[in-house]
Amino acid sequence: MIIDKLYKECIEKSPICVGLDTKIEYLPEYLIKSGMSIEEKIFTFNKMIIDNTIDLIACFKVQIAFYEALGIEGLKAYSKTVKYIREKGKIVIGDIKRGDISSTAEAYADAHFSGDFEVDIITVNPYMGYDSISPYEKYMENDDKALFMLIHTSNKSSKDFQELKVDGEKLYMKVAEKCSKWGEDSIGESGFNKIGGVVGLTFPEEFLEIKKKTPNTFFLIPGYGVQGGKGESIKEIFKDGICGVINSSRGIITAHKGKSEDENFVKYTRESVLSMKEDLIVG
């Protein structure tokens, strides 16, 4: 089961997810100035990051918004990037945050669990309820696909709706309970199921509250580094064992900026992953 594989990678390598939120301005000058097409520039940058971090981490997350922003060439770079990661046998999360009526959700499932944009796990927004999530299940039957459902996001305004009280309980706790319930039939040998949850590291107390109620939910944890999430919070959250994978995007893929603008830029990428790993050591 894919979440078992992700869990194993977290134990064997590190619970780190490198986020490929690639923008042209993040590229080293030598690539920006090269005569390559946008598609080639972005893919070359991503490939160098992938090749130089793959042995240290659990998975990659590719945020589709940055590729959509570059038009057709950007989407071709997205497709090449996710295919390259999968060819290397590594897990790739498509951060697409979809949520729509079931007929449209079926199309999203086809688009991101097969074909040009196929990834192993996608992020989904559960606001529209169960029939916006269930169309992905067809692809999850073979155990090689999974979902990460938004529960409590890392941004400041997550409070606007997610913390509203419903029947005396915060809305994000209701969502966490549904996430756990919808995944309860698919618990793997790791003890986690196929419907994971997205919970930001920027609100560690809320994280602990969610974790207590959802022992079989594996988490995608954004918010580390640039957004203010701290390694020390992970030590508390992982006190009883690893229960998620921590994403860092800008903190890793821009680590070379102001230091190296040539082919050696990946030295800084690798160093940033190693220092994140050090910061997260649970002990």
Ligand SMILES: O=c1ccn([C@@H]2O[C@H](COP(=O)(O)O)[C@@H](O)[C@H]2O)c(=O)[nH]1
């Ligand atoms: O609650 C959420 C959900 C998703 N994200 C995504 O994670 C990365 C974070 O990037 P950093 O550069 O490490 O801040 C980005 O793709 C977001 O769209 C999130 O931040 N918070």
